[in-house]
Amino acid sequence: MRIFDPHIHMTSRTTDDYQAMYAAGVRALVEPAFWLGQPRTSPASFFDYFDALLGWEPFRAAQYGIAHHCTIALNPKEANDPRCTPVIDALPRYLVKDNVVAVGEIGYDSMTPAEDTALAAQLQLAADHELPALVHTPHRDKLAGLRRTLDVVRESALPVDRVLIDHLNETTVKEAKDAGSWLGFSVYPDTKMDEDRMVEILRTYGPEKVLVNSAADWGRSDPLKTRLVADAMLAGGFTEDDVDRVLWRNPVAFYGLSGRLQLDVPAPESATHEGNSILRGGA
Amino acid sequence: MNQPTSLTAVRAHLDTALSGAARAWLDQALAEAAAATGHGDEKNPPVWELRFAEAGRRTGQEHADAARVVLLHAARADTGTLARLYAEGTAAERRAVLHALPHLVPGPEGLPLVEDALRTNDTRLVAAAVGPYAAEHLPAHAWRHSVLKCLFTGVPVDAVAELWRRAHGDTELARMLGDFAQERTAAGRPVPDDLQRVLALTAPAPPTVKES
Numbered sequence: 505m506r507i508f509d510p511h512i513h514m515t516s517r518t519t520d521d522y523q524a525m526y527a528a529g530v531r532a533l534v535e536p537a538f539w540l541g542q543p544r545t546s547p548a549s550f551f552d553y554f555d556a557l558l559g560w561e562p563f564r565a566a567q568y569g570i571a572h573h574c575t576i577a578l579n580p581k582e583a584n585d586p587r588c589t590p591v592i593d594a595l596p597r598y599l600v601k602d603n604v605v606a607v608g609e610i611g612y613d614s615m616t617p618a619e620d621t622a623l624a625a626q627l628q629l630a631a632d633h634e635l636p637a638l639v640h641t642p643h644r645d646k647l648a649g650l651r652r653t654l655d656v657v658r659e660s661a662l663p664v665d666r667v668l669i670d671h672l673n674e675t676t677v678k679e680a681k682d683a684g685s686w687l688g689f690s691v692y693p694d695t696k697m698d699e700d701r702m703v704e705i706l707r708t709y710g711p712e713k714v715l716v717n718s719a720a721d722w723g724r725s726d727p728l729k730t731r732l733v734a735d736a737m738l739a740g741g742f743t744e745d746d747v748d749r750v751l752w753r754n755p756v757a758f759y760g761l762s763g764r765l766q767l768d769v770p771a772p773e774s775a776t777h778e779g780n781s782i783l784r785g786g787a
Numbered sequence: 788m789n790q791p792t793s794l795t796a797v798r799a800h801l802d803t804a805l806s807g808a809a810r811a812w813l814d815q816a817l818a819e820a821a822a823a824t825g826h827g828d829e830k831n832p833p834v835w836e837l838r839f840a841e842a843g844r845r846t847g848q849e850h851a852d853a854a855r856v857v858l859l860h861a862a863r864a865d866t867g868t869l870a871r872l873y874a875e876g877t878a879a880e881r882r883a884v885l886h887a888l889p890h891l892v893p894g895p896e897g898l899p900l901v902e903d904a905l906r907t908n909d910t911r912l913v914a915a916a917v918g919p920y921a922a923e924h925l926p927a928h929a930w931r932h933s934v935l936k937c938l939f940t941g942v943p944v945d946a947v948a949e950l951w952r953r954a955h956g957d958t959e960l961a962r963m964l965g966d967f968a969q970e971r972t973a974a975g976r977p978v979p980d981d982l983q984r985v986l987a988l989t990a991p992a993p994p995t996v997k998e999s
Contacts, residue, residue, distance in 0.1 A: 558877040563909045597832070601877050602843035602851075764844045 505529040505747065509730050510755040511536055511638070511670060511690065511717035514561055514572070515553075521720075521727045522568035528731040532571040532767055534759060535561060536609045536638050538579045541722050550578070550591045554598050562603060571769040573759065575608035575638050576601075583622035584614070592625055599633040605762040606630070608638025609670070612649045615642065623656050631661035636761040638688075640670045650676045654683050668715065668758055673697055677709055686758050690719035691729040699729070699736040706737065711750045715758060794860055794890055797853050805846060812838075812845045813854055820862035835862050839872065843879055855883030859891060866896045873900050878909055885912070888920035895924040905933050913937065914946040922949035931960045934985060935967065944981045954988040961989040 507529040514522070514535050525533075535557055537550075544550060557574040565572035576598045582588045598604060607630040612619050623639075630637040639657070642649035650669070657664050669680045670688030673696070680687055689705065690696045697705075702716060718729040726732075734747045759765055801813060816838035823833045839858050843851040859869070869891065873884040885904055888897040897920060904916035917933050925933065930953060937944055944950060954960055964986045968978045 559881070560878075560907075560909060563878060563911065597875060600837055600840045602841065602879065603877060766843070766848055768848075 505731075505734060505744075505751075506531050507730050507734065507751045508755040509533040509717055509727070510668075510715045510759065511688065511719050512727060513538060513719070513721035514565065515540075515556060516722035517720060517727060519564070519568070522565065522570060525727050526568045526570060526772070528728050529734075530570060530727075530730065531769070532573075532755075532765075533565070534573050534575060534605060534638075534755070536575040536606075537577055538609050538721070539581050543585065544582060545585075545587050547588065547591045547594060550588065551594065558598075558601055558603055566769055567772060569769060569772040571765075571767050573603050573605045573765065575606040576604050577608050577610045577626050578622055579609055580611050580613040580619045580622065580640070580642075584616055584618045589618070589622070592622065592629075595626070595629055596633070599629060599635060602764055602766075604635070605759040605764050606636045606638045606668070607633070608668075609640045610637060611640040611653055611670075612642045615645065615649060615652060620656070623653075624660060627657065627660035627662045630666070634763070636666040636668065636758060637662055638668050638670060641672065641676060643671070646671075646673070647675055647679075650679060654679070654685075657683075657685070666761055670717070671696060671719070674701070674705065677705060681709060681713075686713045686715060686754075688715045688717060690717050691733055692719065693724055693726050693729075699732050702733050703736050703740040703742075706742065706746075706750065707740070711742075711746055711754070713754065713758075714750050715754050716750055794857060798857055801846075801850060801853055801857065804850060809846045809850070813857075816842075816845075816854075816858055817861045820858050823862050833862070836872070839883075840877075840880065842883075848879075851879055852883050852886055855880065856887045856890070859883070859887040864891060866892055869897065870900060873903070878912060882911055882915040885915040885920070886918065889918065889923065892920070898924055901925060902929065905929070905936060908940060910940050910942050913940060914942045917942070917947045919948040922947075922953060927957075927959070931957070931963055934960065935963055938964075938967065938979055938982050938985075941979075944985055950985065951988055954985055956991040957989050961986060964989070 509530055512533050512535060537554060537557060554576055562572040576595060578588065578591045599607065607626050610623050610626045627637060639653055641653060657667055664684045668686040668688050671690050672680055672687055677687060689702055691699060691702055706714060716730060716733050718725060718727050720727040730751055734751050737747050756765065802810065805813060816835060819838060820835035823835050835858060839855055842854045846854045869884050873881050876884065881904065884900060901916045901921050904912040907913065913936060917937060921930065921933060934947060937947060964982055968982055971978045
């Protein structure tokens with residue numbers, strides 16, 4: 505079984521997690537830029553974080569045989585802090601990088617005017633850089649947040665079929681599906697979705713454009729939830745092809761819209777240290 | 788071995804290895820780099836710098852280092868530009884800047900980039916840092932630590948340029964290697980094969996016997 509976790513914050517996870525994820529079948533992931541629990545107070549602190557998502561973290565992932573890509577953005581929560589908003593001006597130099605496969609996570613947290621501005625500006629940046637966008641839906645007042653999100657997307661230059669709306673649940677899936685976006689579901693130990701409810705949603709709405717993620721981070725979460733959903737799907741009568749579609753082909757298709765996915769990571773132990781051999785005097 | 792590969796050879800290799808579309812992209816990017824004047828600014832970087840960033844998805848990961856190095860050369864990137872591209876670069880871009888140093892920076896001005904890479908634990912950066920530029924310019928203490936770092940992190944010492952020339956007769960390096968071997972032995976861990984190889988290289992040459 506091959507698994508692509510389309511939303512996981514590996515910066516907050518240990519090497520044991522990487523090992524367990526590989527053993528469970530995870531071969532690729534996307535790490536969206538988000539907040540870190542502790543608020544940041546300057547753009548420079550974001551740049552170090554973005555650089556880690558484009559440097560150290562892919563190196564860690566590669567050591568465990570996992571392809572690591574990222575999405576870059578100013579997250580909605582910190583978009584409300586004027587000390588952080590200059591980050592948006594620096595995003596263009598990050599959005600051209602090879603490993604950046606979307607703009608994200610953007611969206612709403614408390615639905616403020618500052619969040620309106622940041623969301624619209626970053627949807628435009630996605631359109632300008634020919635990237636799709638990962639848009640999360642707020643934890644509080646979720647349905648109203650989804651509707652406002654869809655309105656802003658419709659007014660933007662980015663077509664809705666290049667948008668992944670994330671953290672969906674039973675109350676928001678239908679409107680997101682009717683709008684024509686990609687549908688993301690985060691499966692958590694306590695909150696958001698669980699495995700069995702996820703299977704029910706797949707029964708009701710089908711696997712088309714559905715992506716399932718662990719959204720694991722520094723809070724109570726589980727990086728193996730993708731595999732548990734796969735197992736629950738098989739136990740619930742879905743075929744292996746359905747599982748492959750939801751947990752591999754759909755995320756590959758969505759992030760593949762960037763034209764930047766590189767999924768051929770060598771298996772652990774065979775990673776080269778040499779880079780391009782021609783530059784070291786070999787052909 | 789490990790002399791800087793001539794850029795003519797790198798270019799020739801790319802010409803045969805790249806697909807038609809990738810080769811056309813590189814030709815265009817090289818023309819843009821050669822025509823570039825001035826440095827641009829944060830909002831409007833020269834277009835070749837965008838090409839430098841996107842080389843991986845245009846040429847494929849296995850050719851990206853080489854494509855980026857010939858681009859830097861075509862743009863005649865100076866030390867300031869190289870330092871900025873390194874600072875703002877992904878790990879892959881940083882690696883390409885390190886590979887380009889011996890071709891573009893004749894003096895020791897590029898050493899801060901090598902030292903930065905040697906402080907990381909990313910073995911791909913460490914391997915790129917100990918190339919011909921480090922062999923030429925890295926001071927003795929830092930160079931010895933770079934060799935030790937390769938042994939620690941599992942970077943094959945074949946990556947260290949001019950290892951024989953710099954290790955030859957280096958009694959301080961020999962001491963450091965001996966201490967490291969002892970530490971490993973005390974811990975019941977194997978001593979890396981590469982350590983013995985380098986240790987052998989530190990021996991001074993046997994005195995030349997005069998023919999009678």
